[in-house]
Every structure is written in C-alpha cells, then in structure tokens.
Amino acid sequence: MLTLSRIELYYISRLSSHTSHKLQPCDVAVFAPLKAAYRRQVDRIERAGTNTIGKEHFTSLYSPARERALTKKNILAGWAKCGLGPFDPDRVLKDTPKPPAELTIPKADEVNVGSYPQDA
Numbered sequence: 001m002l003t004l005s006r007i008e009l010y011y012i013s014r015l016s017s018h019t020s021h022k023l024q025p026c027d028v029a030v031f032a033p034l035k036a037a038y039r040r041q042v043d044r045i046e047r048a049g050t051n052t053i054g055k056e057h058f059t060s061l062y063s064p065a066r067e068r069a070l071t072k073k074n075i076l077a078g079w080a081k082c083g084l085g086p087f088d089p090d091r092v093l094k095d096t097p098k099p100p101a102e103l104t105i106p107k108a109d110e111v112n113v114g115s116y117p118q119d120a
Helices: 006-012 023-030 031-047 055-071 072-081 091-095
Strands: none
Touching: 006 091, 023 031, 023 072
C-alpha cells in the first residue's frame, strides 16, 4: 500500500488561483535562497575570470545552488510561514481583505446617464 509522508502531501496540495502572494510557500522560503545561492555561484565563476555565463555553465552553477536552497527545512519553513503546514486558516486569512457584506448592482433604469458630445 502506498503511504505518503507529511512533506509529500504538502508537495501535492493544490494552491488556489489568485492567492500566490499568500499561499505560495516556495515564493516565501525557497526561491529567495535559491536566487541568492545561484548568484553566489555566478559571482564565484566571474571572479575566476569568466566574462560571460552561457548555457554550458548553467547546470554546474545551478546544481550546488539548488542543493543549498531546496532543503526540507526551507520547504517546511515556507509552508509554516504561509500557515499551510500545519494548516492555520487564521494565519492565511488574517490580512486578506473581506468582501463587502452585500453587493448591490443598480438596474439600468436606476442609472442616470447624461449626454456626451459624441452622441449629438
């Protein structure tokens, strides 16, 4: 029987659309360290005398950066910071603007539309 660990369940969770500013744990705790680690690798190779970073350099630069940034600790920290693991709806929703209690849409005959010069 297949059993998934807690971290594996986090990986396959679906994140709602239009909530990336709140609910993208990788944005919160993984991609910034990945970017910084990759930048350190690029700086290292530039100090060694390489003037142009090409496609042939990418894997050798990205792999050590990935190992440093994509850690279980960082991934879990991102989920915790977002309030997704362990799930904490109050943390997720505390800064989310609330929708208006009642949405009123005026009917066409209730809207007063004046004339415009192009109507003449």
